[in-house]
Amino acid sequence: MDMERAAPETGIRWTMPVDAFMSDDYECHESRLNKLYEKAKGAQWDVATDVDWKSELDPDNPLGMPDPTLLIYGSELWERLDTKGRKEVRHHAQGWMLSQILHGEQAALICASKLASAEDSLSARLCAAVQVADEARHVEAYAKLVNEKLTVSYPMSQSLKGLLENTISSSALDITNLGMQVLVEGIALSIFQNVVAYSKDPFIKDLFTRIHRDEARHFAVGRITLTRIYSEMSSTELKEREEFVSEGARVLYDHLCADDIWSPMGFAKEACSAMVRESRVASSIRRAIFRRLVPTIRELGLLTPRVRDTFEKLDVIDYEAMPLAGGEP
Template sequence: MVEPQRYSERSDLLRVQVSKSVNHFWDPFDERYINFAIPFDVTQALIIDPIQIDELQTSVAAKLSKADQIKLGNDIMHFYLSQLLHGEQAALIVSSNLSQTLLDPGIQEFAANQATEEARHVSAFSKYISIRFGSPMPMVKPMQDFVCELLSLDAIDKKIAGMQLLIEGLAVGVFKIFGKYAVDPVLKRLFQLVLIDESHHHQFGKTWAEYEVGDLDPSVRNELEDWTVKSFLGAIVHLISPTEKADIYQKYNFTAQEMQVAMHELFTPEKSKQMFVDKETFLYYLMKSLSDSGILTRRSAKTLGFMVDFDELAATPDDALETWVPEDVISELKKINEKKQILKSL
C-alpha cells in the first residue's frame, strides 16, 4: 500500500460515482431528510402491501383472523428488515475490508466512501426497527456464513462479485420493489433514500464486471460463476425460505413444514420461474444483474433451470437494469444539501 508507484496508478473508473456522492448525502438523524416521528400503528395496519408478503397469499394464512394476518405480515417484515439491517452491516464490513485490500487508489476511495454510506444505512434501519418493533431479529445462519466467507476470501473477483453484484443486486431489487409497495410513509422514505446509495454501489459491480469479467481466464471465470451460483443458493434462497421463519409461524400455531407445503401449492414451477423474469419481483433484478454482468450464463442452467427461465431472461432489453432512482427525491436532497451549505457559509 505504501509503494511509491502505487499512488500514481489511479484509474478514473469510478471517479464520477465518487463525485456524485455529495449530491445524494442524507442524514438519518436529521428530520429534513427523514422524519421517524411520523406515527404508524403496526398492530392495526400492515407496513407494506400484503401482495409483497408471500405467506399472506397462502391457504394457511387464510385461516387466520384479520388481526392475526396483520400481525403475521408485520412479523415477517420485521424479519426481512432485520436481515436488511444485518446485510447493511455486512456491506459496511466488506466494503471497509475492500478499501484495505484494493490497490487502485481510485477504487479504494470508492470502497471507503461506500463504507461511510453503509454506516448510515445501519443507523437508519436500526432506528426504524427500534421505533416500530423494538429490536432486530438475529441474522440467518446461511447469510452469516456467506459474509464470513467473503471476508476470508483472498480472491478479489469473488469478493466484488459477492458484495457488489450478489448482495447489492439483491438490495437494489428489494429497495425498489418494497419502496414501491410500502404503506408506512417512513418506511417508503427510508427505502427511497437507501436505494439511491445502493444503486451507486451496485454500479461499481457492473462497471467492474464490464472491464474485468470478459478478460478473465475461462477457467477462472467459470469458477467465479459456479461460486456465485453456489452462494446464491446457499444464502439468498435460504433467506426467503419458510425454514428460517419457523419461530414466527409458531406464534400463529402452524409450522414451517405446513407453510412450505402451502407455498408449493401457491408457487408452481412455472410461477416460480416467472418470479425471475417479472419486473415486479426483487429476484428479477438480482438475476438480470448477474446475467448482464457476464457472471451468470447458460452454464448454470443445469443448476438453476428449475428456477430461472434463461431464454426469457436473455430476451429482456439490456437497459432493464437502469438505476430506477426517484429523481424527485434526488432533487430534494440536492436542495437540502445546497441550503445547508449556504447556511454554513453565512
C-alpha cells in the same frame, strides 16, 4: 472517574484476509467510477436530521405494504387467520425482512472497508471508501427502524450467514465484490424497489428511497469493476466464479422463503416451509426479486451453461433478456 463501558461482545467473528495496497499512482483513471464517486460525495444525508423519526407506523402493518406481498397470501392458512393473526404475520414477515437487511448492511460495511484497503485502482478505492460511510449510515438507519419502530426482530438466517461468511472471508477480492456488490446488493435493490413502489407509508417510502439511491451506486461500482476484471480472467479462474454465483443464487432463493418466522408464531415450520415452496404466489414474489441480478450476471460474462442451468432451475432465466434496470444511477 466514570468511564463509558462498551457493550458486551456478541456476534460472529470471521477471518478477513486482505493485503493492504499502497499505490504510488494518484491518478483516477476510470471515468465511470469517478462520476459515481462525485455523485456519492454530493448525495450524503444524515439519518438523525434528514429523516422524520417522529412518524408513527401503522400498528397493524408497520411498512404499509399490501398483503399480496406476503409469502402465504391466498393460502389456506392465510384464509383461516383472523384479523389478529394476519397482523402477527405482517409483523413477523416485515421484522424478519428488515432484520436480514440490517445484517446485510453490516456485512456490506465490512466488505467495503476490505475493498477500500486493497483495490488496485484509486478510482475503485475512493468509491469503496465513500461506500463505507454509506453503509454505516444504512446500519444506523435500519438499526433505529428495527429497534425503535418494530416489535419483532430476528437473527441472521443460516443460509445468509453462510453466503456472507464466504463473501467476507474469501482471499480473492473480486469474490468479495461479487458476493456483496452484485449478489446480495442485487437482491436487496429489488426488495427496496418493491417497498418504494408499494408502501403506503410516506416515512418508509422516503427512508427506502434514500437508501435505494445509495445502494444503486454501490451496485454500479461492482458491475463496472467486475466487468473489466472478468474480461481479462482465465477460464480456470472464471470457473470458480461460476460456482460461487450458482451456489449464491440458490442460497439467496432459499433464504427468501423466510423459514425462521413460522415457529415463533406457533405454526409448524416444516409444513409452512413446504407450503411456501409450493405456492405460486410465493414463487412469483421470490423470482421477481431476481429481475436485476440475472441481467447483471449476463453483463459480467458469467451466464455460462452452469449458471444458466441454475437460473433455469430457479425459474428466473427469463430475466436474461431484460435490460439492466435504470442503467447507472
